[in-house]
Structure formats: C-alpha cells, structure tokens
Amino acid sequence: MSDTAKRLIFAMLDADRDGVITLPEYLGRVERAAAASGRDPSHPLVTAATAAHREVFEQMDGNADGRVTFEEYRAWAGHDAFEESCRPALGSLFDLADLDGDGRLSRDEFTRLRAATGNSAGGAAAAFTALDVHGGGTVDRDTYLAAIHDFLTTGTSPMADAYPDSAETAAS
Numbered sequence: 001m002s003d004t005a006k007r008l009i010f011a012m013l014d015a016d017r018d019g020v021i022t023l024p025e026y027l028g029r030v031e032r033a034a035a036a037s038g039r040d041p042s043h044p045l046v047t048a049a050t051a052a053h054r055e056v057f058e059q060m061d062g063n064a065d066g067r068v069t070f071e072e073y074r075a076w077a078g079h080d081a082f083e084e085s086c087r088p089a090l091g092s093l094f095d096l097a098d099l100d101g102d103g104r105l106s107r108d109e110f111t112r113l114r115a116a117t118g119n120s121a122g123g124a125a126a127a128f129t130a131l132d133v134h135g136g137g138t139v140d141r142d143t144y145l146a147a148i149h150d151f152l153t154t155g156t157s158p159m160a161d162a163y164p165d166s167a168e169t170a171a172s
Helices: 003-013 023-036 044-060 070-076 079-097 107-116 121-131 141-154 167-171
Strands: 020-022 067-069 104-106 138-140
Touching (some): 003 023, 003 141, 020 023, 044 079, 067 070, 079 107, 079 141, 107 121
8 A cells, every 4th residue: 555645645634734634624625525516514415424524534533632643544544444434435525516416527526526625626637537538528436436445545546646746745
C-alpha cells in the first residue's frame, strides 16, 4: 500500500493543514458537497452522508481523542477499511452529487463534488476524463469508487490527478 497515496489523501482531508483531521473538518466534506449540489442540510441524503462520515471518523480516530493524526490514518487506511466504511461514505457523497439519481455523474456534477471535497478543478477535470472510459460524458458510481479504492490501496488509479499534486505533500 502506498504511503504516498495515503499522504496525499490525508493532506486533502486535513483541510486546515495543521497535521490532524478533526470531526468538524471531516464532516465539512459532507457540508461542502451538499452545498455544491444544492441539497439542504436536512435532506435525507445529507443526513445519511453525515452519519456515514461520523462512522468513518470514529474508526480512523484510533485513540478516540477527536484528532486523527497521519499515523492513525496510516494504520487504519487500507482495503478492509475502504470496503467496510469508506465505500459507503464516499458512495454517499457520490449520491449527493448525483442530482437525477441515475447512478452517474456528469462532468459538472463530478467536478463540483471533487472540488467541494478538496480537489483542484483541474485535477477533478483530468480525473473525470480518465474515468469516462466510454466517452459518454458520465462516470458511474462503481467506476468512481473503484478508482478511489485503487489509489488508496495501490497508489495508482485513473483518478490520481484528482488528488493534491504537490510534490512536497507526497514527500512529507
């Protein structure tokens, strides 16, 4: 499993760049994704996404102190954690962005979701192009989740360009 990939994901989740992920910071992903898709905070999809993200945070926070360090994240992140809790949480964000509920995101929906969750617009656009394997102008849920899984577990993925592309982030 790639420490570089874990560092890039951790850096994206550590929105204030202070070296730890807090619950408000982590739940901010849901709030931003909901706002980007025009969903009210009381919408059932937002409620479900918030619950899924709370569960992930509790699992990441190995010592239950309300702060996830990179070491805690590194020890937790992997295939099993992804399948058990990340897949549902990331799927819930996908569902927030999928405005027509067809299981696919348009380029605009995809870019808004990825930008709201910490990616650059350019990286999100590159990732969309890489994931739109059939050239139909959409990315389906399974392809999206598989690409994130692959990046986390192997460090390679068509979505690699969606993560912060700073060499200093990868080296830290």
